[in-house]
Amino acid sequence: MTTPETLQDTEFDNEVYHEPHPVLLFLAAAARLIISVAITLLGLVTLTFFISRLLPLDPVIAMLGDNISQEAYDTMYRKLGLDQPLIVQYGLYIKNAVMFDFGNALTSGRPVLEDIGRVFPATIELATVAIIIGTGFGIPLGVFSAMYRNSPLDHLVRMLSLLGYSTPNFWLGLMALLVFYAGLGWIGGPGRIDFVHEFSVEPTTGFLLLDSAMQGQWEAFGNAFSHIIMPALILAFGSMAYISRMTRGFMIEQLNQEYIITARVKGLSWSRTVWGHAFRNVAVQVVTVVALSYAFLLEGAVLTETVFAWPGFGRYLTNALMAGDMNAVVGCTLIVGILFVVINLISDLLYRVFDPRTR
Template sequence: MSLIDPAATAEHPADPLWLRLGGHGARLGKLLVSVFCTLLGLAALTFFIGRLLPIDPVVAVLGDNASQEAYQKMYRLLGLDKPLWQQFLLYLQHVARLDFGNALTTGRPVIEDIGRVFPATLELASLGAIIGTCLGIPAGVFSAMYRNTWFDHCIRFIGLLGHSAPNFWLGLMGLVLFYATLGWIGGPGRIDFIYEFDVKSVTGLYLVDTLLAGNWAALGNVFSHLILPASILGLSGLSYISRMTRSFMIEQLSQEYVITARVKGLSWARSVWVHAFRNVAVQVVTVVALSYAFLLEGAVLTETVFAWPGFGRYLTNAMLAGDMNAVVGCSLLIGSIFVGINLLCDLLYRIFDPRTRQEQS
């Protein structure tokens, strides 16, 4: 006996291959157009903000003592004598080639500076995200399981502390206690001077580079410098992830299928972790991804306190110096990171949530 209902097949015939491919192509085209419009809007925003700021780019390049002749020559060289729309098109041409000009603070191309400082921030934020995720998800789940108990109150207090206490204050207190008083960790910077020339830069990630070189002493020194600022960033991630996970799980634990599973004799832990958590996993992945993007972008104060030679510190120095080339390049990178994270979240939704695929089919 056939298990296929002929009536259902007649009502919903299988789509031909060319039609399915056309549907996927249309969705891909919409996605690419959306990404292009977002990046174009971001580029326009950074361009016009740069033009509205009370900073003369010619003076920023030549200084206050430049002659009028030199000023006019540089003014024309930068294209400032052209109409604003032509300046914007010229700006887009340079951005498409990843050419943001030279940084005034270093004299090198901005893209080279970003490539030099970004691995430090990537390493710091990645370890912070790992700490925040590995502690935040279980904390949120157990907080929902034991709602309104002492454990739940402790987790909520830690989350409140992570959101309320400024990172620069936590960093200073951590340095005073763990570095200056107890001597358990390394001080500011990424590595002690005696090990700095022993590390050959391959990836720019000191943990990876020292591990590849098999230099265990340098690896331990790098980790001792990294663990405190990463833990402070991880506390911020833990606060957000645990709070959102708790909220998602409380909603799921009140559903009838969890109550039915308990009535049928399924253990409380299995009901929570196997059934309830599976239904919020996609939402939790989205929260983790966005938290990681915020850590990459928001490590400015932490890097300043710990003298961390990363992306946030570079951007801060560029803003203080009025270096618009560096500021614009960094702003576009931050926006591109968020666009990429959102695309990744959308892809994960389609992979892990069958309902999304059914709605789009």
């Protein structure tokens, strides 16, 4: 018999266990994501501000030089806002950072963001070629290493991974230039392209290989490819080591699951079991590893770009550090931080799209 008390309890239970509307769930997740990203970027901006203030570099001296009058020094000191209290400087810094205004670079006299936009396509092009090579070799090597665990192939892949982790990129770059450029002449030298082809390609996208191919400048395309292939291979070697090692670990964990034994008992071939079942279950994790590896390539190619005189983001940051150009250094640091946040965000979204268990 239903009583008012039991009816009230039933209504209360329905209210307790009533699921929120999917739109509300989406809005709540989006709000948490926006707040998390905002706090991360605010922490990064705050960290770069105080680091720039703690470094023993005088921005006025770095901008005007040592041989200036006290009057000129005081004028520039006030113009840069260094006479204001630290909290006021921090507020102005946050305001400018939100507007992506990092000031002018001391080395070029142009806005830092404009300089970064000019050099970043070269780094994107180099990192993209490297990640394609690293992924194309790293994933199959990791899968085959897990398939034939403790075999000679597995030991070879693990040795290559160890070498990729431990060998310095600058040493590989110097050896590559010495052997393949100076000795054998198989590759192009430092830079993105030879001077004779430099003005034959109209810069449209900033990606030299793409621009030369779109314009039908195949001789320039071949020359640009001969310049990019060796630094890309060196960067790809490190990415391949990381991707293959992580893929191997993911696959070994999956190959020890019971559903693999069930598939084999049902007569499914070993290769179909591995690629059709086990690899599908780790594909999302591998995508995350590749995304993070790509982010590291975009910001970690400093030494490789320096050795090969590659006019990209890493070399620009190195020159700014050598010149004490803190506007450029801070701007580059913030761009790298934003880049990592965005790539982590994209990989997290891909994880949720391809793996329903994480939604």
